Amino acid sequence: MMSTTQNLLKELTEESVVTRKMLQRIPADQQNWQPHEKSMSVNKLAGHIAELPGWISMILQTEGLNFADQAYTSPVWNTDSELLAILEKSLAEAKAALENAKEEDLLPIWTLKHGDQVLMSKTKGEFIRHSMSQIVHHRAQLGVYLRLLDVPLPGSYGPSADDPNF
Template sequence: MMSTIQNLLKELTEESVVTRKMLERVPVDKQDWQPHEKSMSIRKLAGHIAELPGWVSMTLKTDGLNFADQAYQSPEWNSNQELLEIFEKSLAEAKAALQIAKEEDLLPAWTLKNGEQVLMSKTKGEVIRHSMSQLVHHRAQLGVYLRLLDIPLPGSYGPSADDPNF
């Protein structure tokens, strides 16, 4: 039976394959495009997806994050290579942190705040699981962006409608 950490590492590794394929397709010439005025630009969304694995190592190394102390800034990138470098770096940090973590490291509380307002308080294990859900959620959001821009999508958990063998 695999430990929770082994399961998280396996899931992160599997999800990284699809995430990488999606990030490779982000159109550099459409970085400021957004499907709606309330939506993130494709630059911000893709940058956020690329950095999300980094939440694993951050969660294991800290007791929380307060946006009032450090405002969120999406990573800057100007090419698919730079975008993929951000992703590969955050993925490597996440894997390294999980590989040295112990099961008991998942138990302490971790809190996300904005000033005094508590946005989320969960165990570190729950926060890591939540960050992986966020990776999948935002990757699906990126899929909608790419579909609206008529960019062929890779399959996620099977073939996509753009797969010629579908």
């Protein structure tokens, strides 16, 4: 039977294949496109997706995050190779953190705040799971962006409607 950390590592590894395929589809000339004025641009959304695995190591190494203490800045990238380098770096950090984590490391409470307002407070294990859900959520958002830009989508958990063999 696999431990929780081994299961999380396995899921992260499997999801990274789909994430990588999706990020590789971004047209270079559409990085500034956004479907709505309140939506992130393709560039910001893709950068956020690429950095999200890094939250896993942050969660394991800290007691929480207060957005009021540090303003969020999106990773800067201009080329596919720069975007994929951000992803690979954050994946490597996450994998190393999970490989070194013990089951008891998942039990302490981790708190996400904005100033004095507690946004969420869960165990580190629950927050890691939440971070992985955020990767999938934002990757699906990117899929909608790409569909609106008429970019063929890769399959995620099976073939895509854009797969010629589908």
